Each structure stands twice: as structure tokens, then as C-alpha cells.
Amino acid sequence: MEVGPVKVALIGTGYIAGRHAAALTGLGVEVVGHVGRSGVEEAAARWGGRAYRDTAGLLAGEDVDAAWICVPPDAHGDIEHALIAHGVPFYVEKPIGVDLAVPRRVDAALRASGVIAGAGYYWxxxxxxxxxxxxxxxxxxxxxxxxxxxxxxxxxxxxxxxxxxxxxxxxxxxxxxxxxxxxxxxxxxxxxxxxxxxxxxxxxxxxxxxxxxxxxxxxxxxxxxxxxxxxxxxxxxxxxxxxxxxxxxxxxxxxxxxxxxxxxxxxxRDPLVTADERFLAAVREQDPGLLVCDYADALRTQxxxxxxxxxxxxx
Missing domain, CATH: 3.30.360.10 (Dihydrodipicolinate Reductase; domain 2)
Incomplete structure (x- = not known):
């Protein structure tokens, strides 16, 4: 990764995405993109970066160092696999799915790839x-x-x-x-x-x-x-x-x-900010031990x- 601000993207435009976007403004990153079906232009205007309708468009249009996945539980799976295929570390909000099938496939892909993934159990x-x-x-x-x-x-x-x-x-x-x-x-x-x-x-x-x-x-x-x-x-x-x-x-x-x-x-301090800060540190240092919660442990809670x-x- 080149020296300089970490280039981040937010996938999802709801309440929790807004909380993460606000936290990231104080953590020395560059927001390069937002993905969403609604409110995405407003999010881009407020927090910076470009608006995209899907993750594929984001990954084709931007160099992304890390991504936050803030989508409804039933929307997980394709997003995570696309990021893993591109080697992009991600922080996924809880819960990581509606059941176990999708999270278990994502966990297997993460283990095979070595991509760092944190989860939003910020308590x-x-x-x-x-x-x-x-x-x-x-x-x-x-x-x-x-x-x-x-x-x-x-x-x-x-x-x-x-x-x-x-x-x-x-x-x-x-x-x-x-x-x-x-x-x-x-x-x-x-x-x-x-x-x-x-x-x-x-x-x-x-x-x-x-x-x-x-x-x-x-x-x-x-x-x-x-x-x-x-x-x-x-x-x-x-x-x-x-x-x-x-x-x-x-x-x-x-x-x-x-x-x-x-x-x-x-x-x-707001523990969500702490979780974001530690995820960024894990990405910068390539050390998953810095995460508040990793994906594998989130799967056990799931x-x-x-x-x-x-x-x-x-x-």
C-alpha cells in the first residue's frame, strides 16, 4: 500500500453507514466512493468520493484500500466475495447474515485469501x-x-x-x-x-x-x-x-x-470509533490481531x- 491516506469506501447509505462516515472524518482517510440504491449521491456530496450503484462499479472505478459494508442482513455475500476477489480488506457491520450459509462461505473465502476482515461488534x-x-x-x-x-x-x-x-x-x-x-x-x-x-x-x-x-x-x-x-x-x-x-x-x-x-x-469514547480506528490500524499494519472483532469470531456469535x-x- 502506498504511503498516504487510506482510500476507503462505504457500501450502504443508511444510519450505520452515516455513523461510520462521521467517524472516518477524524481518522485520516480519504473517502473515495459510496455504494447504494438510494441516498448515494447525497452521501457522496456530504462525505466526499463518488457515487456508485453497485460494488462492481466501485471496484472498477476506484482504487480502494479498505471498505465498510453497512447493508441489511439479507444483502451479504456477493459484496464480500467481490471485495475478497480484489484483495480489499473490509469491515462488515453486524449481523453478518440472516443465517449461517452465507457467512460460512465468506469465512472460508477469507481463510483462503488472507484478506483482513473485521466485524461490527463494537461493544x-x-x-x-x-x-x-x-x-x-x-x-x-x-x-x-x-x-x-x-x-x-x-x-x-x-x-x-x-x-x-x-x-x-x-x-x-x-x-x-x-x-x-x-x-x-x-x-x-x-x-x-x-x-x-x-x-x-x-x-x-x-x-x-x-x-x-x-x-x-x-x-x-x-x-x-x-x-x-x-x-x-x-x-x-x-x-x-x-x-x-x-x-x-x-x-x-x-x-x-x-x-x-x-x-x-x-x-x-464512542466504541464504534474505536473499532473503526483499530480496523484501519490492522489494515495499515497488516495485523488482524489489532481488530476489535474479526470475521471468524463474528461467525461464532452468528x-x-x-x-x-x-x-x-x-x-
């Missing part, structure tokens, strides 16, 4: 996570309780299982991933899900509530719940119940509750979430 990049890991080593958890209780997102693809994979795969996956990251692998002991019609979303076919019991190989049991029937996201947290204290991680703080009282530590969904019997 791992929170400033407070190393401290949380240390506290869990001091007092190992007996019980993990995690909840993602919120609303139906406004994008139409989310409401359809074939488009999103359902709430566990698309949204609550952050909870399953950070638990895996801190505690290791888990067996799905039991899972159940229910679908209730919602008047505001007549086309919704994903589960509106789910619950799963997990047994982690490291010892603790876990109870994970999710629902999308509320007016807003009121819970997005993982609780670790340890001997003598409770530790709670949210997107805003790490809370420690013990005999000394309650202590909150802000999560600090496998866990799909097991929960499959045991429950509905997305």
Missing part, C-alpha cells in the same frame, strides 16, 4: 471492558442476565425474518457477543419465542418476544430476553451476578454494585444467535 471496544474483564476474573459470575427490550426499528427490512433474521440475530446479537467475548462459548439449554401482531406494523413476521437459557462452558448460567413491543429502547444491558457484587454493562456506563455502594463509570433462534422455533 468489545468500550473503554470499560478491560476493567470489567478484570473484575470478572476477581469474582467470577454465577448468573448472567441480558435484555434488549425496545421497539420495532423504522426500516422495513427489519420487520421481516427473511430480511433481518429476527431480533436475536439482528439486534440482541450485541448482548450474546459481549457475553461470549468475556465468558467464552455457551450451550443453548432452552429457548422460546412468540409472535404477536402489532397494529402499526401489519407486515411484521419476526418474533416479538424471546427468551433463552444458556450454559457457559466457563460456569455461569445466562438468561437472555428480547422484545420489540415497546415505545423505545428501555433496556440494552448485560448483568453479571457475582459473589458479593453485581456488574452491569450498558452502552452508557459500567455499574458496580457491592458492599461499598453503587459506582458508575462512563463507557468513554452461530450462537442462530442456535437460539432455531431452538426457539421462530425468528
Amino acid at each position: 468489545r471496544g468500550m473503554d470499560v471492558v478491560p476493567g470489567l474483564r478484570s473484575m470478572l476474573a476477581e469474582t467470577p459470575p454465577h448468573l448472567v442476565r441480558a435484555a434488549w427490550h425496545g421497539l420495532v426499528p423504522p426500516v422495513p427490512w427489519w420487520r421481516v425474518a427473511a430480511g433481518s433474521g429476527g431480533q436475536v440475530v439482528e439486534q440482541a446479537t450485541h448482548l450474546y457477543d459481549i457475553a461470549r467475548f468475556l465468558l467464552g462459548e455457551a450451550e443453548v439449554v432452552h429457548a422460546v419465542a412468540r409472535h404477536s401482531p402489532l397494529a402499526e406494523h401489519p407486515d411484521l413476521d419476526v418474533a416479538t418476544v424471546s427468551a433463552a437459557t444458556l450454559a457457559f462452558d466457563s460456569g455461569p448460567l445466562g438468561v437472555f430476553t428480547a422484545t420489540c413491543v415497546l415505545h423505545a429502547t428501555v433496556d440494552a444491558a448485560v448483568e453479571f451476578h457475582c459473589e458479593g457484587r453485581k456488574l452491569t454493562l450498558t452502552t452508557k456506563f459500567l455499574r458496580r454494585e457491592d458492599g461499598d455502594g453503587t459506582h458508575d463509570t462512563p463507557v468513554g 452461530e450462537l444467535c442462530c442456535r437460539v433462534r432455531d431452538v426457539a422455533g421462530t425468528a
